[in-house]
Structure formats: C-alpha cells, structure tokens
Amino acid sequence: MCPFPLIASRSPIGAPSAGLTGTQTACADVSESTVHKKNQGMQNNNSKFGGGAFMRRIVMATALAGAALLTGCASVYVDTATKEVPVSEMKKVADPKPVQLVFEFQTKGGPNQRATTLLKDTVAKEVMDTGMFSKVATDPTPNIGMLSVTLNNVPLTENAAGKGFVTGLTFGLAGSAVTDGYICTVSYLPAGQATPIVKTARHAIHTTMGNANPPAGVQKSASMLDAVQQMTRDVLSNALKDLSYDPAFN
Structure with a gap:
C-alpha cells in the first residue's frame, strides 16, 4: 500500500478521514519517522479546521498533491x-x-x-x-x-x-x-x-x-x-x- 492515502483514520461521517500511515514503500521516498511526524502534526492541528474530516481532506490533498496524487497513491473522483x-x-x-x-x-x-x-x-x-x-x-x-x-x-x-x-x-x-x-x-x-x-x-x-x-x-x-x-x-x-x-x- 502507498504511504500517502488521504484517508486513513475513522471520520465523523462514517468513512475514513484524512491522515498518514507510517509504512515505508517505494511509492515515495519518505522515512517512517517523517510520516509519523506529519501525521501527528495533522492530528494536533485538527482543532484549527473545524470541519473535521472534510477540511482535513482538503488540507491533506493540497499539502500532498505532489507526493500522493501525482504518484498515484490517492485519486479523487466526482x-x-x-x-x-x-x-x-x-x-x-x-x-x-x-x-x-x-x-x-x-x-x-x-x-x-x-x-x-x-x-x-x-x-x-x-x-x-x-x-x-x-x-x-x-x-x-x-x-x-x-x-x-x-x-x-x-x-x-x-x-x-x-x-x-x-x-x-x-x-x-x-x-x-x-x-x-x-x-x-x-x-x-x-x-x-x-x-x-x-x-x-x-x-x-x-x-x-x-x-x-x-x-x-x-x-x-x-x-x-x-x-x-x-x-x-x-x-x-x-x-x-x-x-x-x-x-x-x-
């Protein structure tokens, strides 16, 4: 699995919400500790984005566009x-x-x-x-x-x-x-x-x-x-x- 799914933890709408895993794969050259720090930072800042899962997905999608969407780790469809x-x-x-x-x-x-x-x-x-x-x-x-x-x-x-x-x-x-x-x-x-x-x-x-x-x-x-x-x-x-x-x- 890719280490950059936009959705990794349970969200308040009943579907997984934004987050990062610490698994290393060839999908991106990022260490487990770095991913963990990013994940921890997102969790600590959740209160800044009062929209919960919705806003975390928006923020994460923007922050990781190069690492996730461009590598095929996560894709969004309407x-x-x-x-x-x-x-x-x-x-x-x-x-x-x-x-x-x-x-x-x-x-x-x-x-x-x-x-x-x-x-x-x-x-x-x-x-x-x-x-x-x-x-x-x-x-x-x-x-x-x-x-x-x-x-x-x-x-x-x-x-x-x-x-x-x-x-x-x-x-x-x-x-x-x-x-x-x-x-x-x-x-x-x-x-x-x-x-x-x-x-x-x-x-x-x-x-x-x-x-x-x-x-x-x-x-x-x-x-x-x-x-x-x-x-x-x-x-x-x-x-x-x-x-x-x-x-x-x-």
Missing part, C-alpha cells in the same frame, strides 16, 4: 450521475427579483464554518450566473426574498446504497475506496410569504487509494479541492433548475 446543468437548460425567469443568499456547509447536519467559507464564493457565483435573480445579496437585506442553500456531507453506508441513495450513483466499492455523499437543499422564501419553495439534489465524491481501480461512471479530479468545487456546482445547478421550473417560483 460521480457523474449528477452533472452540472447549463443555464440554457433552466427556465428563464420572466421577472427576476432580488434575493438574499444564505449558504451553510454541514457535516452530518452540523454547521461546518471552515467549509462554508471555502465554498461560499462558488455558491454565490453559481446562483448569480443563472440569471434567476436580478440581484444576489450576501448581507442582510430587508424586503427581498431569501434563498437558503445548505450542502450537507452525509455518510454513505451499505444501507444507504441499498436504498438507492442516488439513482445511478456508483456503490459497492472495494475496501480501498471511500465515498462521501452530499445533499444540497435550496429553500426560496419570497418576500412577504410564509411558505418556502424547497428543492433538493444529491451527489457523491469517491476517493481511491493505492492501486485500486476507479469506480465506473466517475470523472477524475486533480485534487480534493477541485472535486468539492465541481460537486458543489453540479449539485447546486440541479436544485436551481428544479426551482426555475416550479410554478410557485416562476
């Missing part, structure tokens, strides 16, 4: 069952109105501030580019509609797969691969109304270690960060498309 929806496939809004955007990334339903900060610009751009709203404000703004976007990182277990968590997603991966699921919830509350319009979409990211074959129906990403940003655009655009076709909205 599932293609959920694809980015172009603006041309969304229903054009006849009378766009201004909206206040509120975004939160969650891990198992709990707020993840670091990940929220990391992805908020990606989310805001995706919403603005649709043209569904005349203006997208990110600060509190009175007398306009409210668009709440929540992206929840959830565990994908065998039970979830058996129940068809997302139709078409790739499940049944080998032990050398893990899958993170994401549920995007878009809630639009028109100004002066009491009942929001809610749409959801789902997605997944797969990570393989060592010589494991990639799952079918996926697209390889250069890094975990690239994968997460792509996943965000994909899943959010699907939820926004559904919103654009809802008669209560448009």
Whole structure:
C-alpha cells in the first residue's frame, strides 16, 4: 500500500478521514519517522479546521498533491450521475427579483464554518450566473426574498446504497475506496410569504487509494479541492433548475 492515502483514520461521517500511515514503500521516498511526524502534526492541528474530516481532506490533498496524487497513491473522483446543468437548460425567469443568499456547509447536519467559507464564493457565483435573480445579496437585506442553500456531507453506508441513495450513483466499492455523499437543499422564501419553495439534489465524491481501480461512471479530479468545487456546482445547478421550473417560483 502507498504511504500517502488521504484517508486513513475513522471520520465523523462514517468513512475514513484524512491522515498518514507510517509504512515505508517505494511509492515515495519518505522515512517512517517523517510520516509519523506529519501525521501527528495533522492530528494536533485538527482543532484549527473545524470541519473535521472534510477540511482535513482538503488540507491533506493540497499539502500532498505532489507526493500522493501525482504518484498515484490517492485519486479523487466526482460521480457523474449528477452533472452540472447549463443555464440554457433552466427556465428563464420572466421577472427576476432580488434575493438574499444564505449558504451553510454541514457535516452530518452540523454547521461546518471552515467549509462554508471555502465554498461560499462558488455558491454565490453559481446562483448569480443563472440569471434567476436580478440581484444576489450576501448581507442582510430587508424586503427581498431569501434563498437558503445548505450542502450537507452525509455518510454513505451499505444501507444507504441499498436504498438507492442516488439513482445511478456508483456503490459497492472495494475496501480501498471511500465515498462521501452530499445533499444540497435550496429553500426560496419570497418576500412577504410564509411558505418556502424547497428543492433538493444529491451527489457523491469517491476517493481511491493505492492501486485500486476507479469506480465506473466517475470523472477524475486533480485534487480534493477541485472535486468539492465541481460537486458543489453540479449539485447546486440541479436544485436551481428544479426551482426555475416550479410554478410557485416562476
């Protein structure tokens, strides 16, 4: 096995999370003691990245891009069952109105501030580019509609797969691969109304270690960060498309 898997210890979402092993292999010329120190440093600094497993994967993927991803030790894939929806496939809004955007990334339903900060610009751009709203404000703004976007990182277990968590997603991966699921919830509350319009979409990211074959129906990403940003655009655009076709909205 390669000494640089991005995922080595149990994560709070039920799948292994970021870490390093101390095993020496030909995959990288790094001593066991050096790897142990890096691992210990990551564990000691976990509190700095309040997002737990999600943020540790982002940080580790960036820090070890040269040593891990480029040597084939770890590879990250975005599932293609959920694809980015172009603006041309969304229903054009006849009378766009201004909206206040509120975004939160969650891990198992709990707020993840670091990940929220990391992805908020990606989310805001995706919403603005649709043209569904005349203006997208990110600060509190009175007398306009409210668009709440929540992206929840959830565990994908065998039970979830058996129940068809997302139709078409790739499940049944080998032990050398893990899958993170994401549920995007878009809630639009028109100004002066009491009942929001809610749409959801789902997605997944797969990570393989060592010589494991990639799952079918996926697209390889250069890094975990690239994968997460792509996943965000994909899943959010699907939820926004559904919103654009809802008669209560448009």
